[in-house]
Amino acid sequence: MIRRTYLLRAAAAALLVVCAPTFARAQDWASSLYTEGGVELRIDERVFTLFAALNALGFDDSPVSRKDPIAKREFDPIRQAVRDVIKMDAASRKEFEAFFDKHPKPIRSYTAFTLAVGDAPTFTVDPKKLPSDAKDLVGFEALLAKFYGQYKVQTIFARLADKQREALKVWLPVVDKPLEKAREILKDKATDDSPRLVLVVNLLDGRGSGHGIGLQDETYLVVGPSEVDKPNVESAVKAYARVVVQNAAEGKVATCFKGAKELFNEVKDRNVGAFTESDYVAENMARAVAIQAAVAADKQQSALDAQYKNAFVLIKDMNRGVALFTSSNKPLDQFLCDYLREVDAGKAVQILRGN
Secondary structure, X not given: OOOHHHHHHHHHHHHHHHHOOOOOOOOOHHHEEEOOOOOEEEOOHHHXXXXXXXXXXXXXXXXXXXXXXXXXXXXXXXXXXXXXXXXXXXXXXXXXXXHHHHOXXXXXXXXXXXXXXXXXXXXXXXXXXXXXXXXXHOOHHHHHHHHHHXXXXXXXXXXXXXXXXXXXXXXXXXXXXXXXXXXXXXXXXXXXXXXXXXXXEOOOOOOOOEEEEXXXXXXXXXXXXXXXXXXXXXXHHHHHHHHHHHHXXXXXXXXXXXXXXXXXXXXXXXXXXXXXXXXXXXXHHHHHHHHHHHOOHHXXXXXXXXXXXXXXXXXHHHHHHHHHHHOOOOOHHHHHHHHHOOOOHHHHHHHHHHO
């Protein structure tokens, strides 16, 4: 069912598109579209600024299309254009590197911080709005603001806004049903008080990437570029599920999952999107949910097998657990704790060591 509040937002956005002045800022109503189910699709100037800086610093996560003689990575044309135009000087680089050395946190945490601050050019911080994993990043907003002004990010973002907006349109008809299915699987029923879902398409990240960021009033699904006219819906659903599952996993994995630390030590350097034991469990379960919700039934087993071989060795256990949770009467955190007591972390460690 489409919520009334979502419908009102969509109608308001449509009215603004008709009535708005031509000189509006790049990051406003013109940067958003709304699905029939009320999901806001957005390009976000704050995220653009963060990832423009990361790319200037050498961030190059993306599929490799050629290994030799020099690795060639599949950058979206927008990403390549930004990398070509922004050349960070030594002084700016030193400032960013010093901050990162003092705050070695995953990109997801920096993305969460960036989405919690105010709009450019000031990126004003309200500590009460910061998520728990980003509270110690206060001060980073000053680096964002300096980078934004020094490298004329507003001009670059505005020049590329139309092309970025085109990347939103392919998501309009495909994202509602899988997200609704994921809500059903996780028993996360939408109400008028639920955080609204905002899907941010970030063309400066790698294809198929997805970060779930839960804030007070919004749940952000920050997804990377997709293949032409083929949005990676699985990445968006995984990002959503990660927010829900992460909340349940925090504080439960350490006490309920025997061998979690040893297992995490085996996978932490394998690019599994995890910074803690809870992260790793949440990532496996979120991927299982995404496969159930966004992958055709006849392809789900092969999708699970592919993830399993890529160091997500808990995904089959989590897939079975998701099915059991759907038919249980327990809240997710309690179910996850009970279920993890039955999962053999030692066997997973042996499988990883054998790869």
